[in-house]
Amino acid sequence: MENSKQDLMRTIQLKLPRLSKGQKLIAEYILKHYDKAAFMTADKLGESIGVSESTVVRFASELGFSGYPKLQKSLQQLIRNKLTTVQRIELSNDYMTQENALRSVLKADMENIKTTLENINYETFDEIVNSLFKAKKIYIIGLRDSSSLAEFLGFYLNFILDNVKVVAYGVSDIFEQLLNVDEQDIVIGIGFPRYTMRTIEALDFAKSKNANIIVITDSLLSPLAEKANYTLIAQSNMTSFVDSLVAPFSVMNALIIAVGLREKEKISSTFSTLENIWEEYKVYK
Structure with a gap:
């Protein structure tokens, strides 16, 4: 990832002498403040520097990107795992106010889903679903920010497959919970910036045991994806x-549903039994 950063910055430096006056201003700003530029729209970046949005778009093309969003994404991939919580707060203060927080967050979430839908590998998704039915045991690990994702996936898959274990901090160490993992098992690793070292180490351990590794993350540059x-x-x-x-x-919701569609009768029987239990013990109002 550090090499990628150096490559991009080097490209900007090499292009600098041949850029137009406005593009040089953009280049110089990115070289000094790439952490901030990564989260600016083309319009916002141009406004901050004093150039037009079209100049920013042409600058991205000059670097070899198909458009500004590609340059922006490249910058984001470089820095997102490096940003401290304090730096993230500073960025949110720069580009988000209390008045526009709701709109900004919802729009960002919509864009994330749209981008995911456009870029996700459907063939890989189907292969993962197939592999889950072949596994002797399925371990799911996602720590810190990703723990809610791991618990969600494990909670629902357990209704369908009966061989799912969520690996989490507790009485037993992470590695103790993975002690018996082998080549017949699947380990699902979940991690997003900032990636936790313990999740990466757990995947290394599982890989050393020849387990099959499924990773859910934000980029192929993610250390989990390796x-x-x-x-x-x-x-x-x-x-x-x-x-x-x-x-x-x-x-994950799609993954759960895809697995569930293969086991319709089992799910129906399981939830029929659960409904009786919930009713008897007044689980729901």
């Missing part, structure tokens, strides 16, 4: 100290 046999990409871009998990949740 460990995977199968990778599902879900966008989680958000200019805030809070991660956007709408698209990841949606992908």
Whole structure:
């Protein structure tokens, strides 16, 4: 990832002498403030520097990108895992106010789902569904921000498959919970910036045991993706100290439903039994 950053910055530096006056201003701003530029629209970036939006778009093309969104995405991939929580708060203060927070967040979530829908690999998705039915045991690990995703996926898959274990912090260490993993098992690793070292280490451990690794993350540049046999990409871009998990949740929802469609009779029987239990013990109002 550091090499990617150097390559992009080097490209900008090499192009600098041949750029127009307005494009040079953009280049110089990005070289100094790429962490901020990564989350600016073309219009906002141009306004901050004093050039037109079209100049920003032409600058992206000059660097070899098909459009400004591609340049922006490249910058975001470079820095999102490096941003501290304090830096994220500063960014959200720059581009988001209390008055526009609702609109900004909903629009960002919509864009994340749209991008995920356009770019997700449907063949990989189907292969993952098939592999889950062949596994002796399925381990799911997602820590810190991703723990809610892991719990959600594990909660529903357990109704269908009966061999699912969510690996989480507790009495037993992470590695103790993965002690018996082998080549017949699947380990699903979930991680989004900032990626947790323990999740990466757990996937390394599972890989050393020849387990099949499925990763749900935000990019093929993710350190989790390097460990995977199968990778599902879900966008989680958000200019805030809070991660956007709408698209990841949606992908997991689709995964649960796809698995459930293969086991309709079992699900029907399971939930029929559960309804009787819920009624008897007054689980729901």
